Amino acid sequence: MVTRPDIEVLPSDSDSDGLSYVQSDIEEDGGSLFSDSPAPIEGQERWRASPTPVETFGDVEMDREWSCQIIGEELDKDEKTLSVRWDNWQRADGTNTTWETDDTTVDLSVWKKAQKKHRRNLANQTIEIDVHTTTDVHNTRTYLRSQAYQEKLDRVRREPQPDYFADMAKLLAKRQGDVQPNVIQRHAIYQGSSSSPLALRSNQRASTRQQTELSIASSTTLARASSTVSIASVSSVTATSISKAHLASLSQNSSSTSLPTVPSIPALDKGKGKEVAIPEYPEPYSIDVPQPPSTAPSAKAKGKRRAPPSEAEDSDFSMSSVHAISAQHPTASSSAKKKRTRVIRSESSENVAMLQSPSPPSPPIRIGPPRRTPSTPNTSTGDISPAHKLRQLQQAWSAVAKRNGAAPIYFVNEIDDSIPELDPSFRYLESTYIFSPTVQKPDAGFLTSCSCKDCRQAKTCDCQIVSELRNEADVPFFAYTHSGLYAFNLPRLGVEVVECNQMCSCTNCDNRVSQIPRDVPVEVFKTRHCGWGVRPTINVQRGKVLGIYTGFVHASCLVRLSRRTRLPFDSKIYRTREEAESIPIELSGYRFDLDGDEAEGIEVTHPLYTVDSRLHGNWTRFINHSCSPNLEIYLVVHDTPPQCGLPYIAFVASHDIPARTEFTFDYDPKTLQKLAEVRAKAKGRKKGRNAMVMPEEMEGGQPCSCGSVQCRGFIIV
Numbered sequence: 001m002v003t004r005p006d007i008e009v010l011p012s013d014s015d016s017d018g019l020s021y022v023q024s025d026i027e028e029d030g031g032s033l034f035s036d037s038p039a040p041i042e043g044q045e046r047w048r049a050s051p052t053p054v055e056t057f058g059d060v061e062m063d064r065e066w067s068c069q070i071i072g073e074e075l076d077k078d079e080k081t082l083s084v085r086w087d088n089w090q091r092a093d094g095t096n097t098t099w100e101t102d103d104t105t106v107d108l109s110v111w112k113k114a115q116k117k118h119r120r121n122l123a124n125q126t127i128e129i130d131v132h133t134t135t136d137v138h139n140t141r142t143y144l145r146s147q148a149y150q151e152k153l154d155r156v157r158r159e160p161q162p163d164y165f166a167d168m169a170k171l172l173a174k175r176q177g178d179v180q181p182n183v184i185q186r187h188a189i190y191q192g193s194s195s196s197p198l199a200l201r202s203n204q205r206a207s208t209r210q211q212t213e214l215s216i217a218s219s220t221t222l223a224r225a226s227s228t229v230s231i232a233s234v235s236s237v238t239a240t241s242i243s244k245a246h247l248a249s250l251s252q253n254s255s256s257t258s259l260p261t262v263p264s265i266p267a268l269d270k271g272k273g274k275e276v277a278i279p280e281y282p283e284p285y286s287i288d289v290p291q292p293p294s295t296a297p298s299a300k301a302k303g304k305r306r307a308p309p310s311e312a313e314d315s316d317f318s319m320s321s322v323h324a325i326s327a328q329h330p331t332a333s334s335s336a337k338k339k340r341t342r343v344i345r346s347e348s349s350e351n352v353a354m355l356q357s358p359s360p361p362s363p364p365i366r367i368g369p370p371r372r373t374p375s376t377p378n379t380s381t382g383d384i385s386p387a388h389k390l391r392q393l394q395q396a397w398s399a400v401a402k403r404n405g406a407a408p409i410y411f412v413n414e415i416d417d418s419i420p421e422l423d424p425s426f427r428y429l430e431s432t433y434i435f436s437p438t439v440q441k442p443d444a445g446f447l448t449s450c451s452c453k454d455c456r457q458a459k460t461c462d463c464q465i466v467s468e469l470r471n472e473a474d475v476p477f478f479a480y481t482h483s484g485l486y487a488f489n490l491p492r493l494g495v496e497v498v499e500c501n502q503m504c505s506c507t508n509c510d511n512r513v514s515q516i517p518r519d520v521p522v523e524v525f526k527t528r529h530c531g532w533g534v535r536p537t538i539n540v541q542r543g544k545v546l547g548i549y550t551g552f553v554h555a556s557c558l559v560r561l562s563r564r565t566r567l568p569f570d571s572k573i574y575r576t577r578e579e580a581e582s583i584p585i586e587l588s589g590y591r592f593d594l595d596g597d598e599a600e601g602i603e604v605t606h607p608l609y610t611v612d613s614r615l616h617g618n619w620t621r622f623i624n625h626s627c628s629p630n631l632e633i634y635l636v637v638h639d640t641p642p643q644c645g646l647p648y649i650a651f652v653a654s655h656d657i658p659a660r661t662e663f664t665f666d667y668d669p670k671t672l673q674k675l676a677e678v679r680a681k682a683k684g685r686k687k688g689r690n691a692m693v694m695p696e697e698m699e700g701g702q703p704c705s706c707g708s709v710q711c712r713g714f715i716i717v
């Protein structure tokens with residue numbers, strides 16, 4: 001109300017739709033405000049005054065009250081002109097609006113307040129408008145809009161800004177699910193010596209491998225067009241202002257906390273395992289030595305696939321549990337059987353339950369020479385018999401295997417009363433690695449994925465196109481047969497089979513053979529000359545893929561990284577691979593270099609890793625060497641890009657293997673070649689000694705007890 005001495009101004013209804021904006025606030029084309037206004041002349045100011053002159057009232061009666069409403073405004077470059085509608089005045093032609101300058105005595109407060117409110121609403125609605133401090137507001141379409149920007153900017157400055165980086169971290173974490181948001185860092189090029197135990201050796205030319213520098217900056221080299229998640233796409237949906245460097249630092253920060261945690265008591269099964277059809281096995285601890293069926297079930301018939309378990313899911317059982325159990329173990333009682341039934345049915349708490357429930361009465365597992373009487377646990381002292389410990393191992397390992405959809409693992413000792421030497425903290429991992437904090441496992445977004453219908457067509461399956469598995473015409477080919485057996489068609493040792501992965505749209509394709517849960521039950525048994533070994537309880541067909549070597553993966557140049565990691569066998573910290581190789585031979589036999597396939601002297605361009613199965617691992621850690629082996633190994637990847645040096649080592653039957661025949665593989669196939677060369681040179685020396693001549697670099701090997709007629713006499717571990 002009020003104000004101008006000569007005019008009474010009615011308050012305008014600030015919320016009414018009657019607010020009229022002479023200068024449209026949604027004028028998108030930057031053109032003139034009115035359709036009849038002349039088009040702007042190039043180079044001229046856009047903010048030109050309306051050609052309409054400001055009216056003067058002349059000699060109007062000054063003593064009467066004038067009521068009016070502001071109905072709009074027009075903006076010039078520097079000043080605002082208001083359109084005012086007079087209630088008790090009109091021209092001869094009936095029009096009753098006039099233009100008033102901004103310095104009018106009309107009370108503008110209500111109008112301004114209404115305008116401000118309107119602009120605020122506009123600013124709120126236009127959430128798609130990014131606020132950039134660098135934006136020149138004069139490039140926006142209208143003055144009102146630029147005001148809205150300005151007000152929004154002011155508000156954003158006053159209020160906490162959205163944290164794009166936190167959002168991005170959340171997004172990454174969400175996308176990766178269980179997978180840790182790791183990104184491989186740049187690693188210095190390392191000259192690999194490839195002389196460590198169980199090395200996969202071959203004449204592979206490193207030059208055929210691509211350089212692995214999986215920093216975010218170079219991620220595009222890995223993110224093929226078919227990748228369903230790429231950093232590029234991630235950034236585009238969030239804030240374009242996030243630099244890749246920022247993102248990299250984010251990922252790397254998050255990865256610093258990403259060491260997979262391995263619970264000492266396994267986490268409860270939250271149903272993941274239920275996706276898998278778990279074959280029926282005899283209850284692990286209620287069996288005698290299992291009787292092998294006549295034929296091995298085929299992978300296709302039995303092996304339903306499952307998503308690869310997370311490390312935590314896969315892990316499981318520690319020997320300390322054995323001790324915990326043994327301390328509580330009561331004598332067998334009738335109630336034990338009931339409890340046992342409950343435990344077995346309750347998959348979700350299988351290992352936890354093991355700690356609480358007594359073991360069943362001793363089953364007749366054969367242990368020790370037949371003449372000995374099996375000892376029973378002495379509950380008063382906490383001592384338990386070797387037979388009992390074996391049973392507990394069998395239960396525990398089989399429980400984890402079962403949780404992962406895999407067949408049982410039995411333990412048998414028909415030689416003496418020893419048990420396998422396992423560290424008390426040993427944990428069973430059926431099919432995954434545990435990563436050291438220094439290993440930056442690349443996130444799943446870097447995986448190349450496929451969307452093909454038939455992944456057997458290697459040349460059209462995007463996953464396999466990146467593989468080096470190619471024929472002479474450089475065409476990719478499939479690594480497996482139609483019945484899911486390994487085809488033995490790798491051009492050379494060291495070439496990785498690239499299987500389909502979690503990002504592929506095929507969920508159950510034929511290119512996932514090594515990911516099928518093991519359906520061959522195995523028996524860890526005491527051998528006569530080579531410590532503990534392992535054998536199948538059923539016949540195994542040539543080409544059958546049996547499992548992968550699991551363990552703790554660390555960068556090869558840092559064997560021991562953290563004082564928190566308990567390594568009772570070996571407490572020294574090794575800074576280099578050379579130092580690491582100085583560890584006692586009896587301990588080094590459980591390490592597998594993942595780059596052992598590289599030809600010596602050739603520059604290795606990806607980080608070097610070693611899998612150590614002393615504290616974590618599975619049944620494959622018991623596979624002994626033979627100079628006439630019945631297993632072969634090959635490299636396979638499905639949850640890391642092929643170029644980053646983190647393949648799995650898969651074991652495959654290279655012959656038909658009858659049930660209860662020991663599994664063996666050649667720890668160092670390349671030795672054969674070297675040996676032939678050295679022995680050829682040694683021709684002419686005393687006969688008989690020739691057979692045992694060792695190449696210099698093989699000195700330090702240990703005598704081989706494989707018993708094969710083709711025995712080379714020593715093994716390098």
Ligand SMILES: C[S@@+](CC[C@H](N)C(=O)[O-])C[C@H]1O[C@@H](n2cnc3c(N)ncnc32)[C@H](O)[C@@H]1O
Binds near residue numbers: 585621704
């Ligand atoms: C990976 S472990 C195999 C499991 C091992 N036998 C055990 O009892 O734990 C490798 C170690 O087994 C022994 N070994 C394997 N094959 C052997 C062979 N042919 N002759 C002698 N010892 C062998 C060596 O001590 C070697 O360091």
